[in-house]
Amino acid sequence: METLIKQKIKEIKKGDQAAFEDVVSFYQHKVYQICFRMIGNAHEAEDLAQEAFIRAYTNIDRFDERRKFSTWLYRIATNLTIDRIRKKKPDYFLDAEVKGTEGLNMYSQLAADQALPEEEVESLELQTYIHKEILALPPKYRSVIVLRFLDELSLQEIAEVLEIPVGTVKTRIHRGRETLRKRLRHV
Amino acid sequence: MNCKEEAIALMHKYLDDDLTQPEEKKLRLHLQSCSECQAHFHELKRTISLVKSSSAVSAPENFIADVMSNLPQQKKRNHYIRWFRNHPFSTAAAVFFLMMFGGVFSAWTEDQQVTVSKQENLVIQNQVVIVPEDVTVDGDLVVRNGDLRIDGAVNGDVTIINGDILEKKRVQDSPLDGEKYMAYVSGEVNEVNQVFEWMWYHVKETLEGVFALGNR
Numbered sequence: 001m002e003t004l005i006k007q008k009i010k011e012i013k014k015g016d017q018a019a020f021e022d023v024v025s026f027y028q029h030k031v032y033q034i035c036f037r038m039i040g041n042a043h044e045a046e047d048l049a050q051e052a053f054i055r056a057y058t059n060i061d062r063f064d065e066r067r068k069f070s071t072w073l074y075r076i077a078t079n080l081t082i083d084r085i086r087k088k089k090p091d092y093f094l095d096a097e098v099k100g101t102e103g104l105n106m107y108s109q110l111a112a113d114q115a116l117p118e119e120e121v122e123s124l125e126l127q128t129y130i131h132k133e134i135l136a137l138p139p140k141y142r143s144v145i146v147l148r149f150l151d152e153l154s155l156q157e158i159a160e161v162l163e164i165p166v167g168t169v170k171t172r173i174h175r176g177r178e179t180l181r182k183r184l185r186h187v
Numbered sequence: 188m189n190c191k192e193e194a195i196a197l198m199h200k201y202l203d204d205d206l207t208q209p210e211e212k213k214l215r216l217h218l219q220s221c222s223e224c225q226a227h228f229h230e231l232k233r234t235i236s237l238v239k240s241s242s243a244v245s246a247p248e249n250f251i252a253d254v255m256s257n258l259p260q261q262k263k264r265n266h267y268i269r270w271f272r273n274h275p276f277s278t279a280a281a282v283f284f285l286m287m288f289g290g291v292f293s294a295w296t297e298d299q300q301v302t303v304s305k306q307e308n309l310v311i312q313n314q315v316v317i318v319p320e321d322v323t324v325d326g327d328l329v330v331r332n333g334d335l336r337i338d339g340a341v342n343g344d345v346t347i348i349n350g351d352i353l354e355k356k357r358v359q360d361s362p363l364d365g366e367k368y369m370a371y372v373s374g375e376v377n378e379v380n381q382v383f384e385w386m387w388y389h390v391k392e393t394l395e396g397v398f399a400l401g402n403r
Contacts, residue, residue: 029244050253126237181230
């Protein structure tokens with residue numbers, strides 16, 4: 001897949017805008033997922049993910065083709081999202097829970113045409129709860145947890161995406177994991 | 188083993204796939220004897236599977252189209268910039284030619300007044316420079332921004348920039364008279380009317396200058 005993406009990037013660098021469509025198509029869900037899990041609501045996640053792709057496109061010349069494109073793209077997405085979280089007013093955290101559920105509710109409605117069996121409703125509630133607990137983490141722990149367990153990146157890749165040493169990634173994962181453990185132990 | 192520090196650190200190392208074999212053995216032995224750490228370890232593993240179990244979210248259906256329609260159109264400009272960056276020599280040459288021709292061009296548009304290289308005995312009337320019948324110009328004659336009528340004779344080249352050679356009607360009547368007219372000018376006759384010719388003229392003159400220097 002990486003080779004196909006590399007080919008597409010060469011075409012984009014030559015000025016073929018249409019080649020970018022395949023890149024968006026391939027990475028859209030991953031990028032959206034990172035933004036959504038970190039920012040917490042569907043509307044803003046869409047906005048951020050779009051912005052990330054547009055920035056990747058306009059700065060494609062700066063992308064070093066010897067590197068992994070996904071790492072570079074995720075870095076743009078996480079940086080944008082972390083910036084957005086920082087700029088948010090503190091009062092955001094008060095209604096974070098309400099906002100945080102938006103995405104999942106909207107999401108669940110798509111599949112909710114048939115009446116849901118009870119256990120699925122339960123698991124949906126559980127998922128919403130987990131989502132909220134991830135969002136409750138401080139941003140620096142949230143980003144590593146999202147990248148590690150939802151996007152399943154290696155520690156090394158996370159270090160490259162966030163531009164921090166691997167040791168720091170580990171420390172943050174440990175702390176984030178401990179915090180989540182305390183929150184989720186009774187589930 | 189200190190549960191709070193060492194054991195928990197080992198658990199995280201285990202979860203990161205960072206554990207060496209002796210460490211793994213140490214952790215396993217400890218877990219067998221310490222129920223508290225067992226519980227802790229279990230909770231950690233469960234936490235991870237819970238986080239992982241939260242279903243993957245997908246981007247909205249219209250996402251690709253939205254991104255594509257919001258892409259900037261300035262791609263062309265970037266393209267040129269990239270080209271310039273990749274071809275520094277061509278860029279330098281292009282800039283050089285631009286400035287050179289720019290200089291020549293501004294010299295072309297600069298003055299619209301009639302100027303003649305040799306003023307003696309010549310008559311200037313309504314933008315027409317006349318070499319009277321009884322006058323012979325020795326050397327080259329250059330006329331700018333005006334027409335030239337030669338009734339007399341020129342011993343040398345004639346260059347007319349932004350003007351025409353006016354010929355008497357009778358001169359044009361027969362080819363023989365044409366020859367006669369040519370006889371008045373012993374050298375070449377150049378007319379420069381277009382900017383392009385003007386440039387060509389400049390280039391030629393410069394080159395001639397260069398070669399003349401070389402021949403010396």
